[in-house]
Amino acid sequence: MGMQLARLVETSAALVATPARNAKIGLVAQLLTDAGPEDVALVAAYLSNVVPQRRLGVGWRSLSALPEPATERTLTVRDVDAAFEVLAAAAGAGSTSVRRTELAHLLSRATAPEQEYLRGLMLGGVRQGAQDGVMLAAIAKAAGVPLAAVQRAVMLAGYAAPVAEAALAGGTDALERIGLEVLRPLRPMLAGSAPEVIEAMTGDAERIIERKIDGIRLQAHKAGTEVRLFTRSLDEITDRLPEVVELVAALPADRIVLDGETVATRPDGRPEPFQVTGSRTASSADPDSLRSSTPLVTSFFDLLHLDGEDLLDHPLSERIARLDALVPEHARMTRIATDSPTEASAFFADQVAAGHEGVIVKDPSSPYAAGRRGSGWVKVKPRHTLDLVVLAVEWGSGRRRGTLSNIHLGARDSATGEFVMLGKTFKGMTDAMLAWQTERFQELETHRDSYTVYVRPEQVVEIAFDAIQKSSRYPGGMALRFARVLRYREDKSADQADTLDTVRAIRGW
Structure with missing residues (x-):
């Protein structure tokens, strides 16, 4: 029968709720062990947010409305893989109809949690906490092999899935047989x-x-x-x-x-x-x-x-x-x-x-x-910095669950006095900074939704970034590339923050 999809979905949810790295490794290792040689590659791939077929031809519009969910958990990971094969292979005249039919058939067999998981997997957006370091350590633990052997094999194979399969089937000897293959990509340095x-x-x-x-x-x-x-x-x-x-x-x-x-x-x-x-x-x-x-x-x-x-x-x-x-x-x-x-x-x-x-x-x-x-x-690279104003903050996930993490950044429009959003970042924040801003931004709160706290535009933050790029996503037509927090500026008020004109001058527009 193979591993049920529900078991993978439950483990994925448990990973998100588990902050401790060793506990995450244990959860993944147990799932890989239980998957067995037939399913371990698929389980490792899906937990790594990788679809082996790579391109399924499915987008947001196809998944905007889901069918009535199933009441019983019957799907296996091999059922999902078979459906993904049909989606990926569809081409030419009639391919849209084939994909629509196959997608409806797959999702109608899935329970509500399974539907949400599959939608995230197909769109590359499942938050499940099985990042590369956790997955590689879990493979080593499940197979009883040295972590270094797993790391080198994954570098050369490109993906964790074939390495998990080899490690559990043949141990260190099988891992040592994995080498560079021309026409198969390896991970770049x-x-x-x-x-x-x-x-x-x-x-x-x-x-x-x-x-x-x-x-x-x-x-x-x-x-x-x-x-x-x-x-x-x-x-x-x-x-x-x-x-x-x-x-x-x-x-x-x-x-x-x-x-x-x-x-x-x-x-x-x-x-x-x-x-x-x-x-x-x-x-x-x-x-x-x-x-x-x-x-x-x-x-x-x-x-x-x-x-x-x-x-x-x-x-x-x-x-x-x-x-x-x-x-x-x-x-x-x-x-x-x-x-x-x-x-x-x-x-x-x-x-x-x-x-x-x-x-x-x-x-x-x-x-x-x-x-x-x-x-x-x-x-x-040359480092650029700007003093910007925080407009809103999103609640964190995983290790940052319970803290306000991802900040929305705005520059001042000198013509109107309003603040125009230039992007978001959660990079560069220390634990002490996270604790401070969680308290600070709730003091500035104006309203909130399920995952974002909107604040009065008063707090200035110094941001480092690599470049400014054109963007249709934000109203100013610009976005910061690789933005990261340097420090909060208690010595500056919002009317002293950098303006859109300063941002445009950096980019040369």
Whole structure:
């Protein structure tokens, strides 16, 4: 029969209600153990908010009205997987009708809690507390294998589901057999953040200073005549980027895995805002038309596999040398190698002046740490700050349940005196800050709904952010990118907060 969906839904709810990490790990480990070899991969995927089929062709409109829920719990996770297969495979004439029928059939068999869970899963929005660290630790606990073995296997496999299946079926030996496979995406290496890293250079160790583009991370695989392209989140976008496929296909090697970035550019060569690149790579419109209207520049910066040889554990300096011998200069990321903080600072300033995000400082001896952040790569970006006013606050979930967490941020419109929302953030808040603001914002409350407390616009907060982007979501037409709290400004009143004109000036509008 297989594992009932209801058991997974109950565990998901228990995870949200459980703040302790070890307790979460225990809940997931028990569920994985009980799932057995037939269902463990599906259970691990669904608890990780991953649908194995990736694209189901189902959106908000399809799920806005749910059928009458079932009164008995009969659905299994394999029933869900079978329905998802039908949804994902539907194509061409009549596909809309097929999806509608299959979706109605699936949801009519689900109880009310199961319906809500499935809707969230299909839309990628289930809050269930089984984040990556919890899931990997739970796999190790359930299978009785070292956590390090699970972590490396997931980095190379990309997802937790096949690793859970291998670990429970074959233990450490099965995990060690998981390696890099050309045409299967692996998790990309990530950069840490340390703005002072250039100033800290002492002149006795050379570093690679590399342009940081505000584009789409791109992992390119080639095997013979087949090319596949994946994003940072491991979504495949091969059919949307024909010019990149042509570039990779022409490289003089049979089997390749490359890491890089692609960005839309203006006629003068400067990068477009991130949303332009995001829209281009996300669009399902005619790719040949898009390549004319929104040209892309692709820059590769790492080589992970070449003709049967994995290069992940080789030093970066060697990987770069082999990359340079393979990829033409116009398709390689701009970089310098230096031990001089002065030269590195000048290169950083040049990149920012040219419209790029900043630089990444790399250790030439570092291996490719797939899926991890570390000291081998460190990003340096100019930091912008604004003093904004809190307009509302949302109640937290998980570890932050019971506290006011996600703050709505507003800038002052000097023409009207009103505050215009520019986005939200819960990043950068300490436990002490959460406790303080929970009390503070209830003192300023004007009204509330089920999850938001609206407040008098009096409290000023200093916000750091990476960029300002156009947005149709907010009335000012702008939104802060990667906003995070630095501190609350008790020394400033709301009429001293930054204005919309200041925000526009930062962006250059």
